[in-house]
Amino acid sequence: MAPETPGSESRETQETLSNLLNETRRFAPPAGLAAAANVTADAYAEAEQDRLAFWEKQADRLTWSKRWDSTLEWNPPFAKWFVGGELNIAYNCVDRHVEAGRGDKVAYHWEGEPEGDSRTLTYADLRREVSKAANALAELGVGKGDRVAIYMPMIPELPITMLACARIGAIHSVVFGGFSASALSGRIKDADARIVVTADGGYRRGAPSALKPTVDEAVAECPGIEHVLVVRRTGQEVDQTDKDVWWHDVVDRQSDVHEALPNDAEDPLYILYTSGTTGRPKGILHTTGGYLTQAAYTHDAVFDLKPDTDVYWCTADIGWVTGHSYIVYGPLANGATSVIYEGTPDTPHRGRFWEIVQKYGVTLLYTAPTAIRTFMKWGDDIPAKYDMSSLRILGSVGEPINPEAYVWYREHIGGNRTPVVDTWWQTETGAIMISPLPGVTEGKPGAAMRPLPGITADVVDDQGRSVGNGGGGYLAIRDPWPSMLRTIWGDDQRYIDTYWSRFEGMYFAGDGAKRDQDGDIWLLGRVDDVMLVSGHNISTTEVESALVSHPKVAEAAVVGATDPVTGQAIVSFVILRGNAEEGADIAAELRAHVSRTLGPIAKPRQILVVPELPKTRSGKIMRRLLRDVAENRSIGDVTTLADSTVMNLISEKLPSAK
Numbered sequence: 291m292a293p294e295t296p297g298s299e300s301r302e303t304q305e306t307l308s309n310l311l312n313e314t315r316r317f318a319p320p321a322g323l324a325a326a327a328n329v330t331a332d333a334y335a336e337a338e339q340d341r342l343a344f345w346e347k348q349a350d351r352l353t354w355s356k357r358w359d360s361t362l363e364w365n366p367p368f369a370k371w372f373v374g375g376e377l378n379i380a381y382n383c384v385d386r387h388v389e390a391g392r393g394d395k396v397a398y399h400w401e402g403e404p405e406g407d408s409r410t411l412t413y414a415d416l417r418r419e420v421s422k423a424a425n426a427l428a429e430l431g432v433g434k435g436d437r438v439a440i441y442m443p444m445i446p447e448l449p450i451t452m453l454a455c456a457r458i459g460a461i462h463s464v465v466f467g468g469f470s471a472s473a474l475s476g477r478i479k480d481a482d483a484r485i486v487v488t489a490d491g492g493y494r495r496g497a498p499s500a501l502k503p504t505v506d507e508a509v510a511e512c513p514g515i516e517h518v519l520v521v522r523r524t525g526q527e528v529d530q531t532d533k534d535v536w537w538h539d540v541v542d543r544q545s546d547v548h549e550a551l552p553n554d555a556e557d558p559l560y561i562l563y564t565s566g567t568t569g570r571p572k573g574i575l576h577t578t579g580g581y582l583t584q585a586a587y588t589h590d591a592v593f594d595l596k597p598d599t600d601v602y603w604c605t606a607d608i609g610w611v612t613g614h615s616y617i618v619y620g621p622l623a624n625g626a627t628s629v630i631y632e633g634t635p636d637t638p639h640r641g642r643f644w645e646i647v648q649k650y651g652v653t654l655l656y657t658a659p660t661a662i663r664t665f666m667k668w669g670d671d672i673p674a675k676y677d678m679s680s681l682r683i684l685g686s687v688g689e690p691i692n693p694e695a696y697v698w699y700r701e702h703i704g705g706n707r708t709p710v711v712d713t714w715w716q717t718e719t720g721a722i723m724i725s726p727l728p729g730v731t732e733g734k735p736g737a738a739m740r741p742l743p744g745i746t747a748d749v750v751d752d753q754g755r756s757v758g759n760g761g762g763g764y765l766a767i768r769d770p771w772p773s774m775l776r777t778i779w780g781d782d783q784r785y786i787d788t789y790w791s792r793f794e795g796m797y798f799a800g801d802g803a804k805r806d807q808d809g810d811i812w813l814l815g816r817v818d819d820v821m822l823v824s825g826h827n828i829s830t831t832e833v834e835s836a837l838v839s840h841p842k843v844a845e846a847a848v849v850g851a852t853d854p855v856t857g858q859a860i861v862s863f864v865i866l867r868g869n870a871e872e873g874a875d876i877a878a879e880l881r882a883h884v885s886r887t888l889g890p891i892a893k894p895r896q897i898l899v900v901p902e903l904p905k906t907r908s909g910k911i912m913r914r915l916l917r918d919v920a921e922n923r924s925i926g927d928v929t930t931l932a933d934s935t936v937m938n939l940i941s942e943k944l945p946s947a948k
């Protein structure tokens with residue numbers, strides 16, 4: 291159900307709800323940044339005037355072996371972009387920079403988790419490594435259109451393997467290294483992959499963490515796998531099977547020259563599985579020309595990338611779409627210098643991220659609200675110890691960013707200088723869709739603001755009608771965009787049903803959203819996370835943001851639990867800040883605070899102080915499990931939790947429920 295379904299409520303409710311997210315702080319772009327920005331305000335008008343011409347101009351950032359015949363072929367809901375065009379993605383991400391005389395420029399500063407374990411790869415290095423890997427894959431029988439499963443830690447061989455696949459036209463399917471053997475085998479089978487590329491293990495929280503045993507277990511279930519190519523990273527003992535080949539045996543001896551042949555603009559580039567809340571994972575399919583066009587354009591526009599001087603760091607794992615588009619394809623297409631970090635933010639100490647920012651002089655940082663709230667909880671004094679004056683733009687992605695987290699990020703990480711760009715997008719959209727432009731937009735804490743030039747996102751009601759300013763409803767996208775998913779691998783019908791059936795002719799994103807009086811967009815979380823309290827739709831995001839705006843609260847998760855009186859009642863789980871005491875009346879204090887901020891209707895029935903929140907491996911709060919706790923049920927499936935012991939910690943807290 292949408293938040294604030296228009297037309298179905300009294301005026302009084304509308305007024306209560308229009309108080310929600312009543313955020314008045316504004317941050318104008320720094321004058322210097324605005325004056326030299328890559329993208330200026332006229333880009334919106336330009337794109338509006340001729341959307342396809344706008345995207346053609348962006349496609350001209352790339353080097354095409356053959357120019358396209360037509361920009362867009364749209365047989366709803368199936369799109370083809372840059373039809374007839376040909377290009378090679380690896381050539382665009384690597385070779386062309388070397389050919390242009392920038393071979394000595396650093397592509398990646400790679401930082402291993404063990405301190406002092408680092409590696410630098412220039413574009414020339416990357417060309418050699420990718421060429422060798424491409425030759426090795428070909429020797430192992432991988433050809434155009436074949437699927438390659440990749441299950442690796444955050445080491446340079448991961449992007450190298452992805453680029454090697456792209457180079458030969460093979461389709462990669464990266465599976466995040468935290469997934470189980472059954473998750474891996476399910477994905478291998480769904481994509482019918484021929485080979486798996488993996489490592490003995492990676493470093494995680496200060497110790498080697500094995501990957502190969504999980505691959506062995508998965509591959510035992512997958513007769514279609516012919517070879518397992520294994521990088522030696524940690525030196526852990528591994529069981530050898532007859533499918534195994536070592537990277538250092540097969541890749542190292544290859545020629546470092548490989549000719550990149552052109553692929554069709556619509557040749558598949560990769561499959562990436564997204565779990566969603568229900569059902570079996572969906573293999574999201576991305577293709578070549580449109581995907582790279584939008585990944586490159588948005589990386590340039592949203593981060594105002596100056597390739598000669600910027601040092602860019604996206605802290606995501608490459609196993610998620612954020613890493614695909616904004617560690618690998620976008621930045622490399624733009625010739626950027628990036629940092630890749632293998633490990634966790636608290637290894638060996640809680641200042642590790644800021645130490646890395648200081649060490650490499652990071653100027654552009656892209657991370658997630660869940661990380662930002664963790665840093666808030668650890669305390670302001672930690673980032674304060676490091677010189678982070680190099681930073682000029684901060685990005686956020688993955689969830690709505692609470693206004694308090696936004697302001698903290700800007701102040702304690704960005705030294706009150708840096709714009710914060712809250713970027714909304716999805717695995718399915720392939721690239722950023724809604725975001726401020728750092729040199730143009732006056733930022734509002736908590737708002738993703740406006741669709742980027744060339745994107746037609748809207749907030750619509752139940753019937754798919756635009757809600758207009760001040761209204762709330764569902765986020766929808768009206769026109770096809772270059773980096774959109776082309777289908778769900780092997781299941782066109784599910785693609786149609788999931789994304790294109792809710793509203794006639796529009797893409798349904800599954801997120802609740804509202805437009806404020808200025809027409810700016812605020813994301814309100816997945817539509818299944820909306821609560822219905824006494825007949826009012828209330829978004830979990832808004833109550834969570836209200837709780838986080840209290841000085842004692844570091845993180846909050848809110849769910850609707852069945853209630854005999856109100857239909858659903860709001861139950862909140864909060865983590866207190868490092869220095870806050872859990873006083874006897876903290877619950878009363880927080881309830882009063884929410885009531886003051888959002889109105890009495892949004893006051894939680896219950897507030898539980900907990901040490902941790904259940905999160906997926908990509909950092910999203912699993913409200914489903916908290917709903918089980920709130921409704922006194924036995925707790926459901928915890929297998930996708932990053933840390934499955936968290937639910938025990940929370941259940942122990944239950945008797946103290948206030």
Ligand code: WT7
Pocket residue numbers: 564610611612686687688689690691712713714715716717718738799800801813814815816908
């Ligand atoms: C869902 C997509 C996009 C890469 C990482 C997640 C939520 C993402 C924001 C944001 C509010 C956001 C949405 C979306 N989301 N970014 N800036 N503000 N919500 O990719 O795993 O496919 O998840 O993440 O709910 O639908 P994903």
